[in-house]
Amino acid sequence: MSGSQKLMKRFLNPKRKSPPPATNDPDHEGPSNSTIRSTRPCPLPVPTIRRESTVNLNELPYDPADRKRISEYIGPKLQDEIRRKYLVRDPYRPQRGFKYPQRSIGNIQRRFSTKWYDKYDWLEYSEKKDAAFCLYCYLFRDHIEGQGGNDAFVVDGFDCWNKGCRLKDHVGKSPNSFHNTAVKRCNDLLKHDQSVVVALDKQSKVTHEEYMIRLNNSISAARYLLHQGLAFRGHDESKESKNRGNFRQLGDLLADQNENTKRIVLIDAPRNNQMVAPEIQRDIAECYAERRDKDILEAMLEVKLLKRKFQQIRDDGWDSLLDKTYSFCEQYGIPKLDMEEHRPA
Template sequence: MDKFVIKNSSKQATMDKFLKRKLIVSQDLSPIRETYGSDLIEHSSKKSHIDLETLPTDLGLRKKILEYHPNDQYEIRRAYLLKGPCQPRSHKFPQRDVGGVLRRFNPKWFKEFGNWLEYSIKKDAAFCLCCYLFKLDIGKQAGGDTFVTGGFTSWNKKERLAVHVGDCNSAHNQAWKKCEDLMKQKQHIQEVFRKQSDQAKIDYQTRLNASIDYVRFLLHQGFAFRGHDESENSSNRGNFLEILQFLVDHNESINKVILQKGPKNMKFVTPEIQKDIANCAACETTNAIIEEIGNQFFAILVDESRDVSTKEQMAVVFRYVDKRGIITERFLGLMHVVDTTALSLKAAIESLFSKHGLSLSRICVQGYDGASNIQGEFNGLKSLIMKENGEAFYVHCFAHQLQLTLVAVAKNHIDIASLFNLVSNVLNVVGASCKRPDMLRETQAAKVAESLSNDEIQSGQGMNQEIGLKRARDTRWRSHYGTLLNLISLFASVINALEVVEEDGSHSG
């Protein structure tokens, strides 16, 4: 995976794309609806159209709170609680005949029952503010609607005020508790809803960030994700889950929201989500490559090969000059092709270009191997592309050319063929047992130490590193050069190892 994936700038884009494509945070509001009512939940998205400043203060002029629209009741209740009960203490309360005696409202009652008692000048009656706002519909308990609509006027029965308050579970005290809860910000319905929503989002992003970080790490290092046995009793659950468990053991904030302590329906650690995040990372990497290319021309390098599942895969690589003027090669992806005919390969390339908004007209060079379906003069892939873009010149892949040249020379030139045959025999003899490579390393280490003590070689960072013999491979032309280079560096030690082998052979005979 290209290092574009590891850039921090792409992390947020990867996460945003993943959220949009696959996972949406869903909040279960049923407990809140049961506690506070669905009308208050729905209210959070709508604004009141009632002018709260013009609400009548006198209860004699008010209409029942339940007569207002459900979306407005919350704001109206809160507005009345902020204003407080209507208590015209300086008003000249009129007298009335009660039981043959002239009586009137006693303003001293405001002091005794001041947190809820109201007086209506228009109706010359007493009311209860909290019951007006939150009265339960439970019949005539505690006077029914007396303290809400009709008003209390029995001035000679002050004890009725205490009776209205009742015990701790009375309708009045339940209404008063709702008033207190409404005015306490931490218990406010919007605050509860916001906290639940914010915390759920934080936990969600923590889990998602953890999964994205592990996927990016494994992609960057080229490690496998899955394990043979990913059950909880397994001793090795695979790289992804083992790294996740390691971080959980050392990070308390992640430990609270993932694995055993996470939601039972959490899917961030499932193979499906791992693949989705990896696909998102691949998309972001590809988009970064396409963006870096911009509108300039580029060369296309294509080769096909059969994988272990016997599927024919076509690899596509772009070569271009980046914004810094440096020639850059980027692997764009693998594409499965049904067959290796020129038409199938061209159709696959066109499909890839169409997906990323590219055009064959921007190809300036084609680089392939020498197969007939690729470089065919009339029906090869390079000819089909040149029919649409005459400037997309074909250049035989230099690596393939050099490999073919080296193999041909090695097979037909007696001296070169003998050299590589001799080198192969030396590698076979030295690597025939585990003891001989160990002996070779010890001998070479002793020679390096002796040379350093005699100032024959210099020391420094990256110098005098331990090396070994490498085998040449027919499909990798550079491997022949590396084989000869290492053999030259270890030549004296190899001679010593061969002498020991010869001596052991003579003694055994």
């Protein structure tokens, strides 16, 4: 588990004061025995919806070769959550610069072609197997009738790099082909999704504007807590509780500052659309974590490019640098300085 994931988990787990329910799930991560021993039992009810106790979505494997079949996860709700997670991540593709291995097919050296990525948005690649897969068909493989479920892109991975036409064949011509049906199922899933990532697609009885006001209120509260490193959850988040945890207390306080927001968030919000459920808190926190990870990656790339640029200047030598500097000065009418005394030995 990465540092940021650990951090997110700490924010989103209520400070448990009673042992977790017994579970045989290998993915379950409860507190250690020492943690349990060192805390007092709490008479207040602990929120029972804890998806982390079943599967930690952040730890779902990325490489297609490492993934379990969706049908191996128990329960349609969990299966849909896992599908959503994979859809939000997009098809798995190695980072830029990855060297796709070559091998001889019919005495010609062949390898996976990255040009296929541009043409097929479902395409993913397993570094472990050196094989291509279809994300959408993986997600609905066991829930669509037809032979397509046995296709190489779905089962063991496609690696006939000399047969690029097979990618087109996988999609099929019919709108009801196995693949196209899987794509439709994915779109339907996202359309009905209540997660933050597809919040804009959500159209229910509440108006879009009111929905966004509630969501924004929750995001503001979450952003503050993340920035301050404060826990989200409370021991008792029920309406009657005097302390419902930082996230809810702060959300209420923010909403209370404006009459319209107060009405929408605190008074008129439908019970199932308040944008404060543990799942929503987790989704918001994940969005921030993913954005931070992206920022770090982009910064690392910038540094890399800069280092390369400096190395190029060094390789070109002092005279080349002077020429470039002087021509720049000439172009913009900047007086030239005598740089000879700075010439490296």
